[in-house]
Amino acid sequence: MVVYRPSRRVVVSGVLAAGSMAMSAKAALGQERELPLTPHCGEEDPTTIAQTEGPFFRAGSPGRADLVEPGSKARQVELTGFVVTRGCHPVARAVVDLWHADERGAYDNKGYRYRGRVYTDEKGRYRIRTIVPALYPGRTRHYHVNVAAGGKLLLTTQLYFPNEPGNRRDGLYRKELLMQIADGGSAKNSAKGRAKDDAMAARFDFIIDLRM
Ligand SMILES: [Fe+2]
Numbered sequence: 683m684v685v686y687r688p689s690r691r692v693v694v695s696g697v698l699a700a701g702s703m704a705m706s707a708k709a710a711l712g713q714e715r716e717l718p719l720t721p722h723c724g725e726e727d728p729t730t731i732a733q734t735e736g737p738f739f740r741a742g743s744p745g746r747a748d749l750v751e752p753g754s755k756a757r758q759v760e761l762t763g764f765v766v767t768r769g770c771h772p773v774a775r776a777v778v779d780l781w782h783a784d785e786r787g788a789y790d791n792k793g794y795r796y797r798g799r800v801y802t803d804e805k806g807r808y809r810i811r812t813i814v815p816a817l818y819p820g821r822t823r824h825y826h827v828n829v830a831a832g833g834k835l836l837l838t839t840q841l842y843f844p845n846e847p848g849n850r851r852d853g854l855y856r857k858e859l860l861m862q863i864a865d866g867g868s869a870k871n872s873a874k875g876r877a878k879d880d881a882m883a884a885r886f887d888f889i890i891d892l893r894m
Contacts, residue, residue: 727768727889728768728889729768729837729889729890730837730839730858730859730888730889730890731839731856731858731859732837732839733838733839733840733854733856734838734840734854735826735828735838736826736840738781738789738791738826739781739826739828740781740791740794742794743781743794743797743798743799744797744798744799745798745799745800745801746798746799746800747798747800747809748798748810748811748812749780749795749796749797749798749810749811749812749813750812750813751784751795751813754785755785756785756813756814756815756816757813757814757880757881757882758811758812758813758814758880758881758882759811759812759813759881759882759883759884760810760811760881760882760884761780761809761810761811761812761825761841761884761885761886762807762808762809762810762883762884762885763807763808763885763886763887763888764802764805764806764808764887764888765778765802765806765808765829765831765887765888765890766806766887766889766890767889767890767891767892767893767894768889768890768891769894771894772802772805772807773802773806773831773890773892773894774802774803774804774805774806775831776801776802776806776808776829776830776836776888776890777799777800777801777828777829777830777831778799778800778801778802778808778810778827778829778888779797779798779827779828779829779830780797780798780799780810780812780826780827781796781797781798781825781826782796782812782815782824782825782826783815783816783818784813784815785813785816786816787816787817787818787819788818796813796815798810814843814882821848821852821854822842822843822846822848822849822851822852822855823842823843823846824840824841824842824843824852824855825840825841826838826839827839827840827841827888829888829890831890836890836891836892837888839859839888840854840859841859841860841861841886842855842856842857842859842860842861843861843884844860844861844862844863859886861885861886862884862885863882863883863884863885864882864883864884864885
């Protein structure tokens with residue numbers, strides 16, 4: 683196994699160089715943008731913090747990289763990143779299962795709107811296109827994620843948006859679970875610094891406890 687030693691430049695250029703994923707990731711991240719790992723992975727570094735699954739997980743989500751519903755007017759998000767071990771080994775064929783509230787702050791508990799899962803590629807990369815979820819009472823803006831590998835659930839957590847006023851008031855919020863946003867802005871619609879295709883470029887790398 684090749685040891686994956688990420689650095690800002692290597693990781694992002696690696697994303698940009700990768701086949702069909704390259705164009706969308708490139709468009710989302712922007713040519714000159716560099717996003718740091720979230721957090722760095724290393725033998726001494728902790729794994730990504732686990733959080734509650736909450737009441738709205740549904741098993742059997744469809745395998746798809748684009749969760750955006752037709753006609754949605756919400757701002758889109760291109761969420762990309764890696765699944766790596768504490769030793770920074772990429773985890774290929776890991777499952778990243780994402781679910782979140784829709785444009786009105788509601789979960790689809792009968793179907794699979796804004797639910798989907800993707801596999802990481804041979805370098806441990808994943809990419810999901812979705813929307814900025816609306817807020818719902820009692821919580822700040824967030825995504826829910828399960829990460830599995832080898833048929834085993836290895837991490838359940840939530841991801842947060844920077845510069846959200848609700849972060850300070852949400853007891854579950856952890857800054858270690860903040861996504862890196864390329865434009866550095868909030869989840870609100872802001873013309874400043876948007877990616878060319880108008881999507882918010884978000885980045886999160888999952889560090890899981892897996893021996894390889
Ligand atoms: Fe939630």
